[in-house]
Each structure stands twice: as C-alpha cells, then as structure tokens.
Amino acid sequence: MAALSAAILAFPSVARADDDDSEPFLARITAGVDYKIDKGLHLQASEEVRLYDFGFNRSVTTVGLEYKAAKWLKIGADYNLIGIKATDTDTDYSPSTITYTDWRHRFGVNFTESLKAGQFTFSLRERFQATYDSEDINTYQRPQTALALRTRFKVSYRPVQGNVRPYLSVEPRFMLNGCKWDSNSTTSSYSSSEYLGNKDVYLNRVRTRLGADWRIDKHSSIEFYGLYDYLRDKNIDSKRKSAILKEAITTTTANRFGIGIGYVYSF
DSSP states (O other): OHHHHHHHHTSOBOSOOOTTOOOSEEEEEEEEEEEEEETTEEEEEEEEEEEETTEEEEEEEEEEEEEEEETTEEEEEEEEEEEEEEEEEEOSSSOEEEEEEEEEEEEEEEEEEEEEETTEEEEEEEEEEEEEEOSOOOTTTSOSEEEEEEEEEEEEEOOSSSSEEEEEEEEEEEEEEEEEEOGGGGSTTGGGOOEEEEEEEEEEEEEEEEEEEEEOSSSEEEEEEEEEEEEEEEEOOBOSSSSOBSSOOEEEEEEEEEEEEEEEEEO
16 A cells, blocks of 8 residues: 555655645545454445545555444444655745645544335435545644544445445534634734634535445455535635735635546455
C-alpha cells in the first residue's frame, strides 16, 4: 500500500485543496483487507486514491478495528494517514511552482446501530473524528486540529436471490470547532471584529451516496457507488500574527459529484 501511495504521489497534480474542498468532479479507487481476529472482532486496512478533475489529489491509508458488541451494534476506531498533493508559489528569486505533500493525521471513532426489516437493513452511524494538519497554518482562519461529527443514515436491500445489495445513504457533517468571530465579522466594520476562539459549530457538508455491494465469493467483495455533496463553508481571511480580519467573512456553497469503486478481501 505504501508503494502504491508513493507511485501515485509522483503523478501530475491539480491545485491544492483542503480536506474535502469543493471540486467539480471526483473519483475514488480503494483496495482493502478485513481480517477476523476473533468472533466479532476485525482488523481492517485499506489504501485509497482520490482523483479530482481527473488528476491525482490525495491518498488515504487507513488502519482500524471493528467490534460487533451486539447483534444490532458495531463499534470501531481507526487512524487515517492522508497525503494531499499541494502546490505553492516560490517568489524568493523568481516565480515558480513548488509541489509538495500536505500530511494530515485523522483519528476516528464509530458507533453503528442497525435494524433489519424483511429484506431491508436500516442503520445509523455516528462518527466523531479529529484531523490534525501538520502544516504551519493560520489558526485564526482554521484550527490546527479540526473536529467533526458525521451522522450517516443508510438503508440497504438484500435480494432473496443474488449477491448484489443496493443501498442509499445520507450523511450530514458538522464542523465542531471552527474559528469564531463576533457579529462584526460579516459587516463593513469587520476590522474591529473580535476573535472568539474555536467555538463555531455549523453544518458544512451533506453527502448523498447511492451504490451497491457485490459479494463475489466468501473472500472477495466489490462496491460501486456514486455520490453527491452539498458543501457549505466559511471564507475567513485574517492577519497571521494578530486577530484582525482583512475582509468580511462570507459563506459559500458548492455542489460536487463523484463515483467510486472499492475492493475488499476478507479472511
């Protein structure tokens, strides 16, 4: 998996995008393994490559554990190493573009409740995640460690015959510690706005996903899906060493579409 990431990172890149930033089109390719340690306890690992506008954007290496605590409840925890292809402009001597990797470290905890009704399965997953950016960033604009809560509602259908299970899911994501400024931040008097700390909580993405899981045999399965993201974010531009806004804070919205394919080998 590490070799795959290194090879992909050498490909031409698009302009830098922060985690899950708005892009016109995306695609994801994932390969993973699921190892049964004991009854109900699984070790999982995967490597994912993400393409934005048909150019490489990032790799995501994931290692995690999942435990089936009850027939209706699964608990999981994972670590993600995210390598984002980024660009910057070097103006020290002559304008030139520098390409580098922006590394993010993400830790997540999941709780998934499920209920079966005939051929349908309804599930609710609550995921809390913390993403640390290793770059030296302006913390008056975004936190060094971003906290988020993702709530996924999913319904899947298991046919009486056949190994293909279609599903539909909707997942809102809440930013839990955005940079907050007082009410002057969105008016003409923004320069006198006061920085209030990492207290801003707001909905910044809703993801709809339609796909199908195809169980080829007892070891191999493939997932195909399409997704649509509604994105909402706040544009903050402040001085780096003092809490003074350079311009009024604005809120932007965007739409994003994508497709994905994933393979998992279980043993």
